[in-house]
Amino acid sequence: TDSSSGVVSAVARGAPIVTVSTNGALPYQLIALPSIKSPTELKGKIVGSSRIGAGTDFLLRRILAKLGFIVGKDVSLIPTGVSESDKRIQLMFQGKIDATIGESDKVFQFAELGGQKISVLGEPKDFGVPSPGSEINTTRQFLKELRPRLKAFFMAYSEAIAAGRKNKELTYQVFRKYMRVENSKLLDFTHRVQFLDAIPAKPYPREDAIQASIEDLRESTPKLEGMKATDFFDASLIKEIDNDGFFTRLGKP
Known part of the structure; x- marks a missing residue:
């Protein structure tokens, strides 16, 4: 595979x-800090992918384009160098990024089992983007x-x-x-x-x-x-x- x-x-x-x-x-989800309530509020924010050219990087670029954002102008997309969803979520709570893409089971563990407040902005299909x-x-x-x-x-x-x-x-x-x-x-x-x-x-x-x-x-x-x-x-x-x-x-x- x-x-x-x-x-x-x-x-x-x-x-x-x-x-x-x-x-x-x-099963990916676009997630953000709890203060960000909708995808449009990502304007001016920092979104973290894993690395340039990785699947999450391309996926985020597609989603941001569907939202009408121009990367580098309306929103910053930075490679964190971190491939694991849970570690990118930790970067988010450390204030290093405002949003990222995460595997839904990791998001569930943080939000439902760990009691962390996370804003789930949608799945790729919600934005008309194949995952x-x-x-x-x-x-x-x-x-x-x-x-x-x-x-x-x-x-x-x-x-x-x-x-x-x-x-x-x-x-x-x-x-x-x-x-x-x-x-x-x-x-x-x-x-x-x-x-x-x-x-x-x-x-x-x-x-x-x-x-x-x-x-x-x-x-x-x-x-x-x-x-x-x-x-x-x-x-x-x-x-x-x-x-x-x-x-x-x-x-x-």
Whole structure:
């Protein structure tokens, strides 16, 4: 797996890979100090990303542009050098930045479990912006020569997603074992965000996220000129499974 920007960059350099499915969008939220009540109040403020060229940097630039802000004029966007959401939130409370983008589970832990007041200004989709995520990729040769094996994998993968959506307790057991999560509120929140919101029941490649990555990288990667999202993904395998009625059967009680 890799982000759509990683795939776009690799293909532009000649890598024979293709996106065939997705783990869904990362559950990000635009957050700010509690004194900032709406996105428009970010004008004149300092927004912190992780680093220049990172997914959070591109995501914030897209959101700020949708809000009508010009970076460097209406709002300052600075690279904090910090990739972890929780550490950027700490920078916010230290007064070094006014806002940032954070993973929703980290925001939940600060706000709901830690009692910290955080202003949640919205999710990327609220601003008409696709969120980066984890895309599932393979080589075009593997897709062609070992298609039945890939099909079996995605059927098993989709069955696991369906089980996670239907069976909370099973999901909680996995979270407890592998994520070391014990808090009941956090377990419930993580299940809802990951299995009901982020991971799609039909894991088609996310064309909008791939196209956004092309636009993000076009200026720094001249080889992307003239390329479009369909050059980077192949949805035929998921479509084949869908046409077989597999997802419909999984969705039944």
